[in-house]
Amino acid sequence: MSANGKYEDSHLYRIRHSAAHIMAEAVLERFPEAKIAIGPPIEDGFYYDFDLPRPPTDEDLQWIENRMKEIIRKNVDFKVREVTPEEALAQFKDQPYKQELIRDLVSGRVNENGNEIAAPAEKMTFYTQDTFTDLCRGPHVANSREINPDAISITYKKPAGAYWRGDEKREQLTRIYGTAWETPEDLHEYLNLLEEARKRDHRVVGERLGLFAFSPLVGKGLPLWKPNGAILRDTLERWLRQTQLDNGYLPVVTPHIGNLNLYRTSGHYPYYKDSQYAPIQIDEEEFLLRPMNCPHHIMIYKSDMHSYRDLPIRLAEFGTVYRYEQSGELHGLTRVRGFTVDDAHLFVTPEQLLEEFKNVVKLIQYVFNTVGFGDFRARVGIRDPQSEKYVGGDELWNKATNAILEACEELELPYNVEQGEAAFYGPKLDFIFRDVLKREWQLGTVQVDYNLPERFDLEYVAEDGSRQRPVMIHRAPFGSMERFIGILIEHFNGAFPAWLAPVQAVMIPITDRNVEYANSVANQLRAAGMRVEVDAGKARMGAKIAANRELNIPYLLIVGDRDAAAGNVSVRLRTDEDLGAIPVGDFLKRAENIIGAMSLEL
Ligand SMILES: [Zn+2]
Ligand SMILES: [Zn+2]
Numbered sequence: 001m002s003a004n005g006k007y008e009d010s011h012l013y014r015i016r017h018s019a020a021h022i023m024a025e026a027v028l029e030r031f032p033e034a035k036i037a038i039g040p041p042i043e044d045g046f047y048y049d050f051d052l053p054r055p056p057t058d059e060d061l062q063w064i065e066n067r068m069k070e071i072i073r074k075n076v077d078f079k080v081r082e083v084t085p086e087e088a089l090a091q092f093k094d095q096p097y098k099q100e101l102i103r104d105l106v107s108g109r110v111n112e113n114g115n116e117i118a119a120p121a122e123k124m125t126f127y128t129q130d131t132f133t134d135l136c137r138g139p140h141v142a143n144s145r146e147i148n149p150d151a152i153s154i155t156y157k158k159p160a161g162a163y164w165r166g167d168e169k170r171e172q173l174t175r176i177y178g179t180a181w182e183t184p185e186d187l188h189e190y191l192n193l194l195e196e197a198r199k200r201d202h203r204v205v206g207e208r209l210g211l212f213a214f215s216p217l218v219g220k221g222l223p224l225w226k227p228n229g230a231i232l233r234d235t236l237e238r239w240l241r242q243t244q245l246d247n248g249y250l251p252v253v254t255p256h257i258g259n260l261n262l263y264r265t266s267g268h269y270p271y272y273k274d275s276q277y278a279p280i281q282i283d284e285e286e287f288l289l290r291p292m293n294c295p296h297h298i299m300i301y302k303s304d305m306h307s308y309r310d311l312p313i314r315l316a317e318f319g320t321v322y323r324y325e326q327s328g329e330l331h332g333l334t335r336v337r338g339f340t341v342d343d344a345h346l347f348v349t350p351e352q353l354l355e356e357f358k359n360v361v362k363l364i365q366y367v368f369n370t371v372g373f374g375d376f377r378a379r380v381g382i383r384d385p386q387s388e389k390y391v392g393g394d395e396l397w398n399k400a401t402n403a404i405l406e407a408c409e410e411l412e413l414p415y416n417v418e419q420g421e422a423a424f425y426g427p428k429l430d431f432i433f434r435d436v437l438k439r440e441w442q443l444g445t446v447q448v449d450y451n452l453p454e455r456f457d458l459e460y461v462a463e464d465g466s467r468q469r470p471v472m473i474h475r476a477p478f479g480s481m482e483r484f485i486g487i488l489i490e491h492f493n494g495a496f497p498a499w500l501a502p503v504q505a506v507m508i509p510i511t512d513r514n515v516e517y518a519n520s521v522a523n524q525l526r527a528a529g530m531r532v533e534v535d536a537g538k539a540r541m542g543a544k545i546a547a548n549r550e551l552n553i554p555y556l557l558i559v560g561d562r563d564a565a566a567g568n569v570s571v572r573l574r575t576d577e578d579l580g581a582i583p584v585g586d587f588l589k590r591a592e593n594i595i596g597a598m599s600l601e602l
Helices: 011-030 058-073 085-091 096-107 184-199 202-208 227-246 260-266 294-302 350-370 394-410 451-455 481-492 512-527 541-550 561-566 584-596
Strands: 045-051 079-083 124-129 132-135 152-154 160-163 172-180 257-259 280-282 285-289 313-322 338-348 376-382 415-419 428-434 440-449 471-476 505-509 532-534 555-559 568-573 578-583
Touching (some): 011 058, 011 132, 011 172, 079 085, 085 124, 227 313, 227 350, 260 285, 260 294, 294 313, 294 338, 294 451, 338 481, 350 394, 350 428, 350 471, 376 394, 394 415, 394 440, 440 451, 440 481, 451 471, 505 512, 505 541, 512 555, 512 561, 512 584, 541 555, 555 561, 555 584, 568 584
Parallel strands (some): 505 555
Antiparallel strands (some): 160 172, 257 285, 280 285, 313 338, 338 471, 376 428, 555 568, 568 578
16 A cells, blocks of 8 residues: 555556456456456455356466466556446346446446445446456556556465355355555565465464364354463453553443343444344343443443542443344454453543543553554544534534544554544544554554433533533453454464463473473462463373474473472473573573563563
């Protein structure tokens, strides 16, 4: 993505969009009976959706890639022309998906790229290159010589499925992804990162380390945390809970469902109806699996009368929520149907907003740096001054926006401002983390909210005795524990910092004679709070070392006769570094220092 300006305006975007059309041309040569849907550029390449007579094989995909390069080398022009709906329908008389798009265009539902618009189109545009014509608004390169044939590639060897118009009830299509770059060097760097990302896939690593599982009988998108995963998650939660207590947050616990009227009052129902599950009937009342924790926390605030002296009130809960995701969108831990938010809601006076906001950002910075997520930036979503959709007066908005910007400046948090990205009830700050593979992930968020206090008629008694409205701050550093841990697994490739490792050390006795000594050392380390296992299996030492290294256990403690006699352990780090034989007490001191400091080193 270019540093200045929008991706959509960049040359790379045109290259990728044009490569998508060339891919469609090649696919139609390979499968003349294929039906074509849509093919836009995406963040790291492009795709095109097809209805194919059979799933494409690796051989098909290779053929398509080679053919794309041939077409590019022919230096074909991309020509645009305006057509009437009648011409468009005639051109695509054998293409039902295009026919549907054209009819929607005419009725004003979508534009040529399938994006929703309001005005009905009387004219539409075609782009033609070589033998292929597409209904398209562009933009494209002028000629395929602008595309480097050695800088393109089909990226997914096993094509992914997609639903026509993203609707599960419609036809399932084959989505073929490709990528295109300015230079072959850029392409290779990208392909290497992609390969590395495949190896680090949290679903694969999670299985290897015994962190979590899915069961069709439990349901799609509902992760089951196995003991190792639960230990990792619990370690994070206990630490964050304590950190929050130290910072004046108060714990609360609330149920996973709530009366439908609660969500009618909050506006979540029916406003976010599409992402919620159908209400559950209990006796005469209707309940919703909660999509958000805010309304429950608000009812806790409302259960007491508050004076300005009580504020700020910071209510925190690892609150589980349920949101509908299409089954095709589900992905390991990063896209699930039930997840736990490291949530908190702060009820503050307008005068306290700036200070509280800064404290929230400081806490999030501390949290990210501690877990080893040091490379992050912020995105400030502010209101679009032209739009009418926002609640709250100008003065409140300016105050809140200034609070966010001032907090970023003061805390030296790199940020960019995006107009129109605010929630309708207030501006927000999103945290974006860049992992070792340079992929960006949106994690936690902080939002200022004037709307819910209004809807729930929240009050506090001010110094002069008058009733005043508090402002709410919603914040979640990780966002979703599930998603965060999925990202954590991929970032560290399963080699977690020692304080987070589900098993921190494994004892490896060289012979059966040394098992007793191994057990006694293990007990000593456990008594000091370490998570230790003993590998007393029959395998040879070399095999045990290899197997435990696969599990990314930070410390491999090998003990033989000489270690037992001297009260030593021979320490091998998971990085393969050999610390040699050292007294048990010395090892414990080293490990305690590292774990206590939540260090990223071993
Ligand atoms: Zn197009
Ligand atoms: Zn909230």
